[in-house]
Amino acid sequence: QAHLVESGGGLVQPGESLTLSCVISGNMSSAHTTAWYRQAPGKQYELVATLYNDDNTIYGPAVKGRFTASRDNARNTVYLKMSSLTAEDTAVYYCGQGVLWGPGTQVTVSS
Numbered sequence: 001q002a003h004l005v006e007s008g009g010g011l012v013q014p015g016e017s018l019t020l021s022c023v024i025s026g027n028m029s030s031a032h033t034t035a036w037y038r039q040a041p042g043k044q045y046e047l048v049a050t051l052y053n054d055d056n057t058i059y060g061p062a063v064k065g066r067f068t069a070s071r072d073n074a075r076n077t078v079y080l081k082m083s084s085l086t087a088e089d090t091a092v093y094y095c096g097q098g099v100l101w102g103p104g105t106q107v108t109v110s111s
Contacts, residue, residue, distance in 0.1 A: 002026030004095050009105030012085055020080040020105060022095030030071045034078045038091035038107075048093065051078060062088070085109045 008020040024030050036048040047060045049069040057069050068081045078095060085107075092104040 002028040002100055004028070004097065004100060004102035006093060006095050006102045006105040009093065009107045011108045011110065013111050014086055014109055016085055016109075017081065017083045018085060018107060019082070020093055020095075020107070022078040022080070022102060024076045024078070024097070028097055028100070029073070030076045030078050031073050032097055034069075034071070034095060034097050036069060036078075036080050036093060036095050038089075038093045039104075040088075040091040043091075045094075046091075049080065082107070 003025045005023050006020060008018065012018050031053055033052045035050045037045050038048050039045045048063055049057055049059045049067060051057050051069040051071060059067060066084045071078045087109050090107060090109050092106050094104045095102050
């Protein structure tokens with residue numbers, strides 16, 4: 001059975017960086033197109049990044065230039081490196097492939 005599990009969330013101060021991991025298991029591969037979404041309290045889901053199987057990546061306008069998605073196929077893991085974090089980045093972050101999504105990891109940016 002396939003699973004995606006996010007980790008690496010936590011509490012950070014504004015301006016700091018954080019890297020999230022999405023470990024993929026079962027009959028799925030990190031080499032496939034993988035997306036990161038987030039949901040802030042009281043808001044709709046927002047695209048953060050889509051990492052395509054050819055390594056091209058698109059980013060949501062709110063994070064472009066600050067976040068970087070990458071993969072390590074040897075570890076079957078996709079990463080999201082987040083820099084220059086602000087309070088507006090506070091959200092639950094999810095990774096997914098197709099209709100399968102992980103449970104999410106909480107990121108809180110606060111002083």
